[in-house]
Amino acid sequence: MKLAYWMYTGPAHIGTLRIASSFKNVHAIMHAPLGDDYFNVMRSMLERQKNITKVTTSVIDRQVLTQGSGNKIIQNIIRKDKEDSPKLILLTPTCTSSILQEDLDNFIKKSSLETNADVLLADVNHYRVTEYQAADITLKQIIQFYLKKYISTTRFQTKEPSVNIIGAFSLAFHNQHDILELIKLLTELNIKINLILPKGASVEELEKIPRAWVNIVPYRETGLLAAEWLKNLFNMPYISTTPLGHENLANWIKELEYCLNSKGNYNFNFNNFIEYNTKFNSQSFWFSRSIDCQNLIGKSAVVFGDSTHVAAITKILKKELGINILWAGTYCKSDQKWFHNTLRKYTKNIFISENYSVVERLIKKASPDAIFGTQMERHVGKKLGIPCGVISAPVHIQNYPIGYRPFFGYEGANQLIDMIYNTFSLGMETILLEVFGGHERQVPDKVSFIAQEKYAWTKEAEEIFAQIPIIFQKKIKQQIEKYAASIKASLITPEILYEAKASVTKG
């Protein structure tokens, strides 16, 4: 048992449902108690879906506990087949069903005798895998099933070079915009898109997968398992670089070039495309060289989120903007080796944790100028008075914007730079304005300052300190004392206070 208030990733069945509900003609039936269909609420709320989410429940109740779910599940599957005529019905186990230990496989076999739809049991273990891993597994499972089913149909590579994009799915962070941006890029490169998976695809189309020349898997969390399997079976190369930020983007295009050239008689060279877009089409490349961005050099940040976004964004912060990365971390435990290897170059401190209070503690300790993280870090930032840019799921409805907000591609790079710049300047502005004689000076009726044993403060210093808005006091106090320690002073006077300020605002 562990005490938990907050989780970065959901239970396994959420991952399965995210994949199932992304397909056009798949219906998922959860084997769950009443009340576990919260997924439908999230999808219809966060994504503002116009269509009813194709997820229903075969309810586990008292009756099921005594008599077993067999008949009920079979009936529910048959009923759904008649009502909606989906092509695939995916029975989705939950934590509750997994402890009942019924032979779900058998129910599926029985019901599939009477349905037009294919029926599958999602092969995920609630207690072993996270939401992301489950999504990865389910996607692979469905692709495998259909490719094996249609294995006899002739396979041929498309005449013109083409790719599959594996990584469009529901409830993913800025996903819709990212995929559009990828389509735009590929179109400009004159590459055909064979299939986009799984969002919007119908399962019959899956047989077309092997026709593409290359698979593109932009998010590490979901799609790699399928891509690896396809590589082994059909000799399809895949690209797992995330096209986020200039350097990654250039690498991604070069990899594409390489893969395409290796698959046919083409001799692509995308160098001009990269150069033109980087220098002229994109604003961010120039922006990071403009004088405004000089101020960012040496600022400090911490980065936390899923491995895809943290890795890419840490790289941008460090390499393109000269930000000092105090630490970078992810909650994607299953990908930690890759994460370590990728980020070693950019920061000394890398950590993996699913525990938000550890993250909070480390943010406090590092006391960065800005945080880039999830919804949770945003709130930690609010508490500590540190600005935060949201770069990764889990997120709330405000991070499902209506406007076009990709993270991928050249437009994504523009958006990202804006976000990074604004996050830092928000922090600088508040500190410069409010700390030492800005507007809205409030004198609290009692001095909220409590002297610590280590440092004595003069009365005057305390009074000046008391004028700092309370939310900033803690952080500033740390900085003042750090400064005092650096000059080996034990009594904090107004002079030291102002010197400390000078040392802070300088850099």
Place this chain on the structure above:
Amino acid sequence: MKTLLQNKPNSYCETGNYHTFCPISCVSWLYQKIEDSFFLVIGTKTCGYFLQNALSVMIFSEPRYAMAQLEEGDISAQYNEYSELLKLCLKIKKDRHPKVIFWIGTCTTEIIKMDLESTAKKIEAEIEVPIVVANANGLDYSFTQGEDTVLASLIKKAPLRKKNYLNPTTPQLFLFGSLPNFLSTQLSLELSTQGIKVAGWLPSSKFTQLPSIAPGDFVCGVHPYLSRAASTLIRQRKCKLIIAPFPIGPDGTRAWIEKICITLGYSISGLKEREKQIWNKLVEYTNKLEGKTVFFTGDNLLEVSLARVLTSCKMKVCEIGIPYLDKRYQAGELELLEQICQEQGIRMPKIVEKPDNYNQLDRIREFQPDLVITGMALANPLEARGINTKWNVEFTFAQIHGFGNSENLLKLITRPLSRTEHLVHT
């Protein structure tokens, strides 16, 4: 109980395939109500995920709630549940100093048959903090019934007031159902204008101030979903339950006070006028509602009461979906609905217990109601099909009880209609 409902509601049961919140959601309002409490939900990641998303921003304000997240070792009984729970409770005691810890049992604890009750007794003695165990799982209950199971368990902890038979005091009146303090005071005041004193509320805003109830005391519920709490008060505490409509809407509030007055032998003064006054103030809203049709898909057990208010507003109710209908506990409410229908010369609406959302969508397509009161899973899809919806969870969190909140209630209900009107006209 007298036979009622000659014009019987045509109530029947469907498949129980409907969307609703898991009953553990009651934690979100109960931890706020009971200020010295801490709620520990003993369940899985599924439960935690639901709560953190349903509680949304509340989560970031360090709520007095947490998950005791079960791991594989707990399920296979490799770990000892006593020592695991003791560890967590000691930590909670140290960090948060609650006066009471509620353990919320879930589907998993139920299926693996954790004996929370007896473990709680042991740990209670060890940590010297009372522990209240309630099973609010999705196997047995839906949404607001979570509060019902918690209250039923809490009642067992309420101190007993010994009745002095030599000098019998008049029985006292206790009200049950969680409402924000501000609201419970408002309802108590309504009763005091009739000369009735409310001796206490269950729950009280502090665990340490639970009212002491004696056998023979009167109790009355303020929510339609408190059947278990009611029967616990009757059976275990030997209280007399006043079966009344619920104080929701001007009509319900009037009938509720009236029923209490009659039962306790108080004369009623000025209630009819008061109700009329309120209705007069609400014409703006009732005009908007009159003649329109409404459909409840059902998920929080407030449906009969809301349908009754809307019938009073001369809306036509196509269907009352409801997770569970306790005809005895809700008898007062059903009777009032019947009476209003008779006055208007219309038939009792159809009540569908354990509805089937899929079938309901067919019926909605057929009826094309002006308003559908439903959950978030269906609201946006229905709106996209041109059907006005009101998200029903709001009725659980908004203030809708008593005369004073009637306007609030009607505002909520008319909002989708006003919005549509606004969009059409601009």
